[in-house]
Amino acid sequence: MTEKVRGTEAQEFSPEFKDEAVHMMIEQSRPIAQVARELGLIEGPLGNWVNAYRRSHPGEEAPLTTSERAHLRELEKEVRELRMKTEFLGKAAAFFAQEYR
Missing domain, CATH: 1.10.10.60 (Homeodomain-like)
Structure with missing residues (x-):
């Protein structure tokens, strides 16, 4: 087919x-x-x-090679850090928007 x-x-x-x-x-x-x-x-x-x-x-x-696993761990760490930063920036933006009113 x-x-x-x-x-x-x-x-x-x-x-x-x-x-x-x-x-x-x-x-x-x-x-x-x-x-x-x-x-x-x-x-x-x-x-x-x-x-x-x-x-x-x-x-x-x-299976992933050793270098691929290491790269994957680095990317996962970067994703966690970026999520934390995004969450912080969202809270900061909400705080300043509330203060501006």
């Missing part, structure tokens, strides 16, 4: 094409946006194909 994807015009993609696109993402750890752009696709359907593959093949992806 082929799937139609809306873009400038409807296109149909074979299961083989979808598998190749998914493998470009998963095996090469490439972003959806980059692969979609290279293949002339919309990101949404490609993301759906990847999600379907991951649901049907749990545990097949390679």
Whole structure:
């Protein structure tokens, strides 16, 4: 069964094409946006194909390397810090808006 994807015009993609696109993402750890752009696709359907593959093949992806895990920890730390800053700035903005009235 082929799937139609809306873009400038409807296109149909074979299961083989979808598998190749998914493998470009998963095996090469490439972003959806980059692969979609290279293949002339919309990101949404490609993301759906990847999600379907991951649901049907749990545990097949390679584990993170040591450097990838370290980078992930750094990003998680940065996200926590940015959330704290955002929360603080929101409270400060509310305080000053209330004081201004």
